[in-house]
Amino acid sequence: MSVKRFEEVALSFFPQATLDFFNDGIQFGFNNYHVKEVNRIGYSVNLTPDILKEALEKQVGLILTHHNIWEDHFEMREACLKFLEEHNLIHFFNHLPLDASEFGPSYALAERLGLEVTDRISFYEGFYFGVVGNLQPQTLDELTKRLENVLGHKVRVWKNNDRMIKRVGIVSGSGKDLASLHEAKALGCDAYITGEKSLTTLLYARHIGLNFLLGSHTFTEIDGMRKYAHLIKAKMPDVEIIELKEEWIE
Numbered sequence: 001m002s003v004k005r006f007e008e009v010a011l012s013f014f015p016q017a018t019l020d021f022f023n024d025g026i027q028f029g030f031n032n033y034h035v036k037e038v039n040r041i042g043y044s045v046n047l048t049p050d051i052l053k054e055a056l057e058k059q060v061g062l063i064l065t066h067h068n069i070w071e072d073h074f075e076m077r078e079a080c081l082k083f084l085e086e087h088n089l090i091h092f093f094n095h096l097p098l099d100a101s102e103f104g105p106s107y108a109l110a111e112r113l114g115l116e117v118t119d120r121i122s123f124y125e126g127f128y129f130g131v132v133g134n135l136q137p138q139t140l141d142e143l144t145k146r147l148e149n150v151l152g153h154k155v156r157v158w159k160n161n162d163r164m165i166k167r168v169g170i171v172s173g174s175g176k177d178l179a180s181l182h183e184a185k186a187l188g189c190d191a192y193i194t195g196e197k198s199l200t201t202l203l204y205a206r207h208i209g210l211n212f213l214l215g216s217h218t219f220t221e222i223d224g225m226r227k228y229a230h231l232i233k234a235k236m237p238d239v240e241i242i243e244l245k246e247e248w249i250e
């Protein structure tokens with residue numbers, strides 16, 4: 001499969017207006033783009049030196065990630081770019097278009113948790129990055145265990161009400177902004193799940209009586225990447241797509 005064909009397929013799931021809006025070279029695109037044939041694609045949430053090494057060992061020709069190489073990571077960014085060039089690897093990333101899609105990280109995590117999505121939250125310039133949905137009434141402990149099973153790691157919980165959990169807000173990745181918690185509360189959520197926090201998030205969650213479950217940025221987003229990778233695979237059956245395993249560090 002040519003890289004050009006991959007690009008067409010990888011962008012085919014998004015409305016043109018979404019791509020036009022986010023077309024700043026930072027939210028989606030390539031690093032080390034060049035013409036070549038690709039038979040194996042590896043995907044992950046982040047591009048790091050460890051992921052690059054794994055990609056090389058597994059003979060991946062193109063790496064598909066959610067985040068771009070972080071712009072503010074000084075020599076780490078340079079090391080990643082140098083590695084791509086030295087090993088003839090192509091990197092394609094899809095950040096906010098994927099976050100805003102109905103197969104993106106928030107929807108995908110909601111599905112894994114058994115939520116029936118009814119509303120969207122975390123509004124930005126006409127796009128929503130989070131969801132609200134209903135689930136079978138359960139205790140906070142039950143929801144916590146379920147989330148730990150899905151993410152594959154321990155989560156931290158701030159209990160801010162005693163109710164059974166029937167309605168949950170999810171913003172996969174970084175959903176620490178107070179506006180998202182405010183919207184979740186207004187839509188009747190008993191609990192809120194995201195991958196990042198700050199002191200102000202926790203103080204506000206306590207004030208509005210919203211249980212706060214903290215997963216990790218990476219593992220609240222990996223299901224969205226899996227879905228995206230499988231959508232691409234369905235359109236290019238001859239290409240092998242494998243997951244590159246990230247370490248839990250958050």
Ligand SMILES: [Zn+2]
Pocket residue numbers: 066067172173174217221
């Ligand atoms: Zn993210």
